[in-house]
């Protein structure tokens with residue numbers, strides 16, 4: 001592969017991706033409670049390289065290019081937003097990409113992985129048992145020998161570089177809004193995005209913004225420790241208050257209850273902002289529940305981070321159609 005320079009990459013990044021807008025939303029509940037909510041539309045960063053996935057990948061790609069490495073390997077489930085974004089980033093920005101996928105090879109035909117392959121990603125399917133070792137150092141060492149020309153990025157892209165990428169968006173918000181940001185809220189899976197927001201708002205305004213995560217998985221209390229560990233790895237200080245809410249998982253990861261599905265449809269009709277039920281739908285559902293419970297104070301300015309993930313809707317529909325046929 002021809003040697004590519006860092007300045008090529010930086011130029012491409014400038015051409016492809018500009019700061020995402022901040023959009024005010026209206027809703028009768030917000031009016032009744034006198035709460036202001038704006039959405040940081042990271043779903044609009046780029047058609048395919050979007051959301052928190054891009055924020056988390058950006059500095060991983062820059063670090064790879066600085067070291068002269070043009071191959072990125074990562075991990076994901078069969079419908080992973082991270083794998084989809086990595087494949088797109090590789091295609092648009094000139095990196096070879098490979099993915100270790102949990103599950104059987106027939107998943108290669110689902111919409112997420114089909115598209116990833118069109119973008120040139122090589123898929124390697126592993127059993128659930130092997131996948132469990134994805135963060136084990138001996139396993140990673142072996143993988144590094146197998147992919148000796150590559151850097152290995154963890155599942156979901158959540159590492160120290162990811163924290164830098166996510167914290168960049170807090171600096172962006174700071175230049176986009178004149179009002180104080182009292183709260184920022186995000187969906188939380190592995191904790192990388194939450195950690196990045198804590199780091200970013202600690203840099204931007206010390207202790208004015210409270211950072212809130214909504215865990216989308218069951219029994220996610222362990223993430224409290226993970227977030228602190230990620231911040232320590234990235235050498236970032238915590239000066240803002242933060243909290244992870246673990247009671248809004250709605251039955252577990254990717255479980256879509258009828259009230260959640262209804263909420264997502266109504267939210268889109270009311271605001272014209274598309275969301276999906278696995279991450280952003282759960283986050284907005286929880287946000288509106290917290291507003292109803294007067295968790296926030298009248299007059300508060302809240303920013304909800306739209307972390308993207310809309311590519312997953314096609315896969316969800318396909319899974320639903322299959323279940324209905326049975």
Ligand SMILES: Cc1ncc(COP(=O)(O)O)c(C=O)c1O
Pocket residue numbers: 051052081082156158187188189190191192193194279280307308309310
């Ligand atoms: C669309 C979307 N939102 C939010 C998250 C959660 O981000 P994190 O894993 O950094 O907590 C993810 C990924 O897991 C995601 O794909």
